[in-house]
Amino acid sequence: PEQNQNLSSFSILPSEVLMNTKLETSDLRWTNHPADDQQWEELSGLDEDSNSVRTFQICTPSSPASYWLRTRWIPRRAATTLYVEIRFTMMECAAMNQRHCKETFNLYYYQADADEATPTHPAWMENPYTKAAAVAADHLLRRGGAERRSNLKLLRLEGLQGAGLYLAFQSQGACMALLAVRVFFRKCPPLRRAFAAFPETVPHSLVEQARGVCVENAVTPPGELAQPPSMLCGEDGQWVGPPTSSCACRPGYEAGDGDLRCRACPSGHFKVEPGSGGCTSCPGNSNTRIPGSAYCPCLHGYDRADSDPPHAACTRPPSAPRHPVSQLNDSSLILEWVEPLDRGGRGDLSYRLLCSACGEAGLVGSCSPCDDSVLFRPSQAGLTRPRVTVWGLRPQTRYMFTIQSVNGVSAVSQSEPASVSINVTSSRDAPPPVSGLRRAAASESSLSLSWTAPVLQNQPPVLEYQLRFRPLADHQAPWEYRSSPSCSLVLTGLRRATRYQVQVRAQTQAGYGSFSGAGSFSTLPDGTGPAHSQLVLTAVLVTVATLLLVATATAGFICYRRKRRRRRPSRADKAGHYQMGQAMKVYIDPFTYEDPNEAVREFAKEIDASFVKIEEVIGAGEFGEVCRGRLRLPGRKENFVAIKTLKGGYTEQQRRDFLSEASIMGQFQHPNIIHLEGVITTSCPVMILTEFMENGALDSFLRVNDGQFTPIQLVGMLRGIAAGMKHLADMSFVHRDLAARNILVNANLVCKVSDFGLSRFLTENSSDPTYTSSL
The missing domain is CATH 3.30.200.20 (Phosphorylase Kinase; domain 1)
Incomplete structure (x- = not known):
């Protein structure tokens, strides 16, 4: 029970009154006990506004006996917490000079599912009645005094379960008047908070949450649990704490009036994600004329890349590269150009090259894409600098190179990338193919290969040999390349028991010759090569080293423990230390x-x-x-x-x-x-x-x-x-x-x-x- 609540704060909360004696003008028909000694006397009187009201009075300062007064049955409806407001007056005991006089009275209640009370049932004692409070007066009346101030107490009855209850007032020597009794319960008012709306709610219990709904144009963000908003309606009719709500303004809408409603983004503005954030202006080269937009479409001729966020400005593909220049050196070529005038408003400009072989020099024929014998350094696509080196060109062959400039929106643009082309014709004879490729030795992870040098007639000498290889079973795997100045090479880092396809070609000042026919060679399985004995020896050495480390650590730990024991003080030393001190005062029973x-x-x-x-x-x-x-x-x-x-x-x-x-x-x-x-x-x-x-x-x-x-x-x-x-x-x-x-x-x-x-x-x-x- 709670007394002296702030009544002014309660007056502004919605409530439902179950009983109010100030509104009764006839006999209240309450029950007295003992029935044959009705000390509680019902009278008519006037309240502070001169309205006629029914009151009860009792004055037994010379008797310690208990006198009870019980109300009629009060249905509690849906409420589990009721408030009882009592207005009364109390005489001061000091002036009466009575030994049994008291300045307090007790309030009890009895729960029942129906109006079942009789003059003898329930028994007039604390059990089965439940004591709500012992009520004391704040203001006492004195004999002959002119001031007649009344007392107002507000009590709370919690955890009610029956369909209704009776109130009982017990006096044991008090001299008092019961002026008015009002029984009511609080209701939480309609509320909007955190983009959720809650209706007027009757509090039920501390664990039962009131359910609400998201306000208009508010939704639960993706990934959140699809649960309606909830909030605790306190027993005193006030909402408790922040609501449990995942409601947020949906895309195209922003918070209005704090967190009470969601309003549409105006034209020329947008909002992508749901949440409490605000709308922003459309980025460059985009616009929307529809209120409540979640994105701004790009203007004609502009696009966004797939990786661009919705708030990024719309851009366009770059213009073509300019002024391509070639520098031919036998079978190698250096290409350079100038970057485009218009980068499209983006910073991710790059270049890619298309290569076409158009037949022998001086002959007219159709062009076809270059084969994989033509190589590019640093790469053929994704170039960030306007320069590339090309080698592996066939002698006396005409090539056409197309240089394209691209950026992030080139892939989604409706137009082809802007480009510039240049024609180049290679010269001099390339070296003949290499022959005699064979395996000299093998292990689980390596192949030792050798081949026969080509026969050169009136041609410059071989500068180096280039070898390429890949797993035979995986034709989609990219080629890997190795170089050697002589007619042999050891390939390392290979997979165990795997067959590889291998080719080799020679390079002279005139460039690279064609690759030899493909050879097929296999690495060895486990334990069949010289590496096996080396692995066994390595494992033995690791095991021995591990055992030595464990033994060393164990010996060190034993020595450390022995030193600690020698330094540790005895229990007797501790006791002697703790016994030193002053004597304490001892409790006397x-x-x-x-x-x-x-x-x-x-x-x-x-x-x-x-x-x-x-x-x-x-x-x-x-x-x-x-x-x-x-x-x-x-x-x-x-x-x-x-x-x-x-x-x-x-x-x-x-x-x-x-x-x-x-x-x-x-x-x-x-x-x-x-x-x-x-x-x-x-x-x-x-x-x-x-x-x-x-x-x-x-x-x-x-x-x-x-x-x-x-x-x-x-x-x-x-x-x-x-x-x-x-x-x-x-x-x-x-x-x-x-x-x-x-x-x-x-x-x-x-x-x-x-x-x-x-x-x-x-x-x-x-x-x-x-x-x-x-x-």
Whole structure:
């Protein structure tokens, strides 16, 4: 239950009222108990607006008996959390001088699926009724006083399950008037957030999420789980946290009014990806006249390459290369040219060459693509510099070379690449073909080959031989080339047990001759060549080296461990070191006193009741109510205190058990242990006063503020708890009930150990450190 909620903030939230006595003008027909002694009296009166209302009054300050008043059955509909707003007045007990007078009353409720209550059912006691709160007055009426201020309390009933419930008011000595009771539940208002829309929602539970939909022109991006947006509708009728939403403005739309709606991109603008980003202007040489466009089409004559992003400007192919120049040297040729005037607006300009052989010089014939005997350096395509070397030309042959300039959009353009051509005629005779290609030796990864030098008649000598090879079974594999100045060559790096196709040709000053006929040679399988014995020897050497390394490392580790043992101090040395220090104060068990009141007088300070003012009931303990109040000692500043009270009708043993906690707390003086202010034992009720911890118990405080603390703050809180427990241990004291619910947190996030009801003393000579407890 929650009291003193901010009523002004609740007034702006949508709600549904289930009961409101201010709107009733006739008998409310509520049930009194005991039925034969109807102390709750129903009367007609006027509210603050002079409207006629029905009220209940009771005044039994001289009697501690319980008088009950129960409402009619209230259907709760779909809500699991209800709010009860109570307006009442309360007489001050000090002026009545009655021993049993109280300034509080209790609120109970009973859940039922139908209107089944009778004057005797359910039984008039806390079980089967559930206690919602002990309600204390903020403003008290005095006899003869002119001021008549009423009290307004807002209580919350959570986790309701039945179809409805009854409310019951219990008075045990109060003199009060129940002016108005209103029961309602909150509804979360319609909401738009994160491009999702949520309807008005009735809160159900902390785990049930309200479902929403993406707003107009918003979608779930590709790759996201296709789940509708969801958000938690809090029990207080307020939306909690950000929504779980993957909604985003679809392509062609951008965020409008924050994250509430999506609006279309205007003409001349576009947006490619879904998301909260904005629209951008169309890039160069593109435009769109349709609002809500996801891309901008290119203007006529311009294109984008497949690799260009949608926000890239549209470009066009380059113009043709200019001024080609050739330099012929027997069978080799150097071609150079000037780059085009227009690169098409791109930086990825490159060149490629087309080669055609057009027959012998002086003869007219058709041209055909050059065979693979014509080679290009550095390459035939993808050239970035306007220069290439060509060799392998046949003598006395006319060639035509076409130089094309291309860029990234040439492949998607409708027009052919711009080009320029040049004709070249080679001269002099090339060397004759090589013959006699044979295998001299072989291994698993190499072939040793040799051949017969060609017979040259009135021709320049051979400069070098060029050999090419590829796997025989793979005709699509590219040729690999090797060169040799002599008539032999060893090919290495080959695959095991593979047959290769091999050709060789000679080169003179006139250029390269034609390749010889293809020869077929195979490498050896595993273990059949000289490399096998070399591999075995290598494996043996590696194994021996590994064993030597392991043995060396093991010996070194053993020596290191022996040295560490010789340096390690003995356990007796540690004990002697730890025993040095000052003696600590030892805890004294208050139950060892013949008169327990003597322990209270020795360890707890007696405080006059006139120095204490109780302001609000904040809970209930084992022995009575727990309140918040103010303590004003002479010469000291007024401060808040927590007050534990001993309820009436107690036995002497209950009084001793209640005050024993004060006798225990009074022995500890530590910043991380709850501080005892004093006790009140000379007046009724008996009270224990401690410092007031604003943030309450640690467990509920962490749940409410989950994820709001830094690791440094959390570690500081843990260190405080550890320091408090160490102090108890140093005093030979066992707490017995350390838990987060028994750790209190103040406004500065300082954690302090509290609740010593289950604690016990542990002597140094105790041979059995175990203990038992009963709850």
